[in-house]
Amino acid sequence: MPQLNGGGGDDLGANDEMISFKDEGEQEEKISENLSAERDLADVKSSLVNESETNQNSSSDSEAERRPPPRSETFRDKTRESLEEAAKRQDGGLFKSPPYPGYPFIMIPDLTSPYLPNGSLSPTARTYLQMKWPLLDVNHGSLQSRQALKDARSPSPAHIVGPFCLEFPGQSDLSLHQFQLSNKVPVVQHPHHVHPLTPLITYSNEHFTPGNPPPHLQGDVDPKTGIPRPPQHPDISPYYPLSPGAVGQIPHPLGWLVPQQGQPVYQGFRHPYPTALTVNASMQSFLSSRFPHHMVPPHHSLHQTGIPHPAIVTPNVKQESSHSDIGLNSSTILYTLHRKHQDSKKEDEKKKQPHIKKPLNAFMLYMKEMRAKVVAECTLKESAAINQILGRRWHALTREEQAKYYELARKERQLHMQLYPGWSARDNYAANQQGKKKKRKRDKQPGEGNEHREYFPNPCLSLPPITDLSAPKKCRARFGLDQQNNWCGPCSPYLLSFCSDTSSL
DNA sequence: CCCCCTTTGAAGTTA
DNA sequence: TAACTTCAAAGGGGG
Structure with a gap:
């Protein structure tokens, strides 16, 4: 499993188990997106076992190169460094190109310094912003951000009010927006609208191709106001694309609170992660920074409009x-x-x-974005199966592509940290232990056969998962191909049934 | 109705 | 410090 290399999640993982999948995916992904989509499914369905050794050989060379370097401690350290660095830069260097020396920052240096020399947003930053805040016209965003930055830098009293801006390093233009909001200087404020930056956010794969709302969403905008209809329409999507220049249409103010359940439509990032930068969030941050979140009055999870912030599940x-x-x-x-x-x-x-959820990690962000796509391409509905595909695709991503998500995740954590300063993942541990029954009872008894249990809800997915959650190593890795007689049941039959080329495993 | 399944990664806990 | 566990999302399946 990828975590083999430590809790840090270095996804280099166990090479012996992953390479073939990665290579397979890599090949596919490199050919072209569409082709990859079809092939991925076809392959997945017919069985990834078709992975050839050629693939292995051809791409394994570049594997180490392509894979993100160890991210565990390194990544955290870098994140820390990045934050510190950003903090240092706050006094003026914010928009200088940060010399990120390595992954993942090297991939997206413009996220911290998202502006091109001409002042426009870099494509990557735009992508991020759009993904993060679909309502945000990133073309204007740069101006707003700059304005925000200006405001933040200004010696106005507002400067003093923003708690996190002062207390938390790593201020990006995004947090500056927060800052701005927290100081009640919204870029756009409407009685019925939350700030356009308000999260927003529903992540969607379309977010990477702004301006092309899915057809089924086209009619969701109120012709009078240009505002997407409120959530009472069960068929409304939380996704509100923002075509360039269409600022006037922005918003579904409550975009992020659009029904998250029973939503038939959602494309991709259905569940707007809290990333939300709302006035309320700022206030909450303010409160949370001073009180443990459980001490903050319950309503603090409500939006100004009285609607709960999606980040907080009550x-x-x-x-x-x-x-x-x-x-x-x-x-x-x-x-x-x-x-x-x-x-x-x-x-x-x-x-x-209120239950403040964990910030999404890179893979989760990727899943959110790609799930709809995979579901659309495949008749499969079961998430477990979909996730297997997504897991493979994740490994098939190029380093750069993954870096994008790592960067997003980093931002997510950063934002989360700012929004909920006192929050700790531990809170959710406790919450679950009290509120629910033990969620996981994966406490496998030693010797229990489930250590190689694989979830094959659909024959077309009867492929070995890239990783095995419970077993440190699969039989193949543990005993080798030449000792298949030592392999456990679940592994052997698998080989017999699905494997046309055992050597590719 | 609630939990499981599955994936990766982050962060927490335990030894 | 390493190893292990939990939780994030998703939604069909099953008890």
Whole structure:
């Protein structure tokens, strides 16, 4: 598994297990996107086993080169360095081209310094911004950002108000937007609209090709206002493309809160990650920076409009249990009811604590973007299967392509950190242990056969996963091809059934 | 209704 | 410090 190299997630992973997949994907991806899409599916369906040794040989040479370097500590260190560096640059060097010496920053240096010499956004930055904030006209964004930067630099009192700008390093133009918002100097403010930057955000693969909203979304804009219709229409998509120059149409102010469930449509990034830079988020950040998030009043998760921020999941609270201690006075029956109420109240209390989700990692971002595409190409519906494909594709991505997502993820974490300063992943651990039952019961008993369990919901996916979640090494890696008699059941039959070329495994 | 499955990566916990 | 665990998204499947 990719994590083999440490918790840092160096995805170099176990070469012996991954190369063939990566190579296969690599070949496909390199030919062309469309071709890759079709082939990927075809291959996946018919079985990736067709991977040839030729592929292995031809691309394995470049593998190390193409793969992102170890990201575990290195990446974190670099991230840290980057943050520190950014902090140092805050006094003026923000838009200088940062000399990112290596991956992943080297890939997208313009994210920190997203402007080209002529002042326009670099394509990469545009991509990021658009992906991040589909509502944002990145063409204007540069001006806004600059303005924001200007504001941020200005000695105005606003400077003092923004808590994170002062407290958190690594301010990007994005956080400057936050800053600006937090100082109530919205670039665009409308009573019914959240700031256009408001997240937004629903990630979508289309975000990389702005201006081409899916046909089924075309009619979602209110002809009068030019504003996408509110979420009450179950068929509305959270995706609000922003064609260049179409600032007037921006917004679905509540873009990020458009129904996240039961959404038939979503393309790609359905679940708008909190990335949201909302006024409310700023306020929340402000609050959170001073109080543990669980101490912040429940409503802090509400948007200005009273709508919950997508970043914060506040589980539904049963209404019945929220009212009432009325009438619980004397009878035993009532006492019993009272007990029940108390119990449910406790649960409610727990539930009321907003659940701030983890920022998405690079792969998650990739999945969000690509899922719809894969689903569209394939008849498969099961996410587990889709995810297997996505996992392979992920490995098939070029270094540069992956770098894009690592950079996005880095930004996500950065933003998340700014939005929820006090938040820790630990919070969610605890939340789950209390609120839900143990989610994972993957606690495999030693010797249990599931260590090579693979999920083959569909014969067309009867391929070895790139990695095995539970086993440090597969039998192939562990025993080698020449000792297949030592392989466990799940591995051997697999070979017999699906493998036309065992050597390619 | 809730959990599982699957993927990778980040971050937490444990030994 | 290494190894392990949990959780992020997604949605069909199953108990």
